[in-house]
Amino acid sequence: xxxxxxxxxxxxxxxxxxxxxxxxxxxxxxxxxxxxxxxxxxxxxxxxxxxxxxxxxxxxxxxxxxxxxxxxxxxxxxxxxxxxxxxxxxxxxxxxxxxxxxxxxxxxxxxxxxxxxxxxxxxxxxxxxxxxxxxxxxxxxxxxxxxxxxxxxxxxxxxxxxxxxx
Numbered sequence: 001x002x003x004x005x006x007x008x009x010x011x012x013x014x015x016x017x018x019x020x021x022x023x024x025x026x027x028x029x030x031x032x033x034x035x036x037x038x039x040x041x042x043x044x045x046x047x048x049x050x051x052x053x054x055x056x057x058x059x060x061x062x063x064x065x066x067x068x069x070x071x072x073x074x075x076x077x078x079x080x081x082x083x084x085x086x087x088x089x090x091x092x093x094x095x096x097x098x099x100x101x102x103x104x105x106x107x108x109x110x111x112x113x114x115x116x117x118x119x120x121x122x123x124x125x126x127x128x129x130x131x132x133x134x135x136x137x138x139x140x141x142x143x144x145x146x147x148x149x150x151x152x153x154x155x156x157x158x159x160x161x162x163x164x165x166x
Contacts (some may be wrong), residue, residue, distance in 0.1 A: 033051045033052060033053035033054040033055065033074070034051065034054050034055070035054075035055045035056075035057070036054075036055075036056055036057070037056070037057040037058075037059065038056055038057075038058055038059070039058070039059050039060065039063075039064050040058065040059070040060055040061065040062060040063065040064070040069075041058060041060075041061050041062075041068065041088060041114070043058070044056055044058050044072060044088060044098055045088055045089065045090055045091045045092075045098070046090075046091055046092065047090065047092065048092045050074045050076070050090065050092075050093060050096060051074065051076075052074065052075070052076045053073060053074065054073070054074040055071060055072070055073055055074075056071070056072045056074075056098070057069075057070075057071055057072075058070055058071075058072060061111065061112065061113075061114045062114055062116075066111065067109065067111030067112075067144060068109075068111045068112050068113070068114055068115075070100050070101070070112065071100070071101045072088070072098040072099060072100055072101065073098070073099050073101055074096060074097075074098060074099075075096060075097055075098075075099050076095060076096040077095075077096070078096060078097040078099065079095060079096075079097070080097055082097070083113075083129060083132075083133050084113050084114065084126065084129050085100070085108065085112040085113035085114075085129060085130055085133055086099065086100040086102065086108070086112065086133060086137075087099060087100070100112065105139065106139070107134070107139055107140035107141055107142040108130050108133050108134040108137070108139050108140070108141045108142065109130075109141075109142045109144065110123075110126065110127050110130040110141065110142065110143050110144070110148075111144055112130070113126040113127070113129050113130045113133075114126050115127055115130070115146075115148065116146075117144065117145075117146025117147060117148050118146065118147060119146075119147030119148075119149060120149070121149060122149050122150070122151045123148045123149055123150060124149070124150040124151050124152045124154070127143075127148065127150060127154060128154055128155065131154060131155075131156060135156070135157060
C-alpha cells in the first residue's frame with residue numbers, strides 16, 4: 001500500500017515539473033524538440049537518441065526528490081567540461097551536452113551537484129564543484145538544509161565574489 005502511495009507522489013511531482021516546464025517555455029518562448037522525463041542524472045546521461053533542443057525533466061540527482069533534479073536541454077554543439085551540476089556529458093555521445101535550464105541569475109544549488117547532506121557522506125568535492133561553477137558563472141550559491149560533511153577545506157578565490165544563501 002505504501003508503494004502505491006509513493007508511486008502517486010512520483011507521478012504528481014512529474015506532472016508538476018511538466019506544468020512548470022510548460023509555463024517556463026511559454027514565458028521565455030523557447031522552442032524545444034521532444035520532451036521526456038527520467039528519474040536521475042544517471043538516466044539523463046544514458047539517453048541514446050538526442051536531437052538538438054530535446055528537453056528532459058529529471059526528478060533527482062541520485063534519487064527521485066533529492067533536490068538535484070531539473071530541466072535540461074540538449075545542445076549538440078557544446079563540448080564544455082562536464083561540471084557535474086549544470087553541464088552533463090552523455091555516455092552515448094562524444095559531442096553535445098545536456099545543459100541545465102536556469103532562471104537568469106538564479107543561485108547554484110549544491111544539490112544539483114549530487115551533494116547528499118545527510119551527515120554520512122563526504123560532500124566536499126561536490127560542494128567545491130558547486131562553488132567553482134557559481135564563481136565561474138558569477139552566480140550565488142544556495143545550500144539547503146542538511147548535515148554536510150567536508151573532510152577537506154573548501155577553497156574560494158579571493159578575487160571572486162560568491163554569495164552564499166543558507
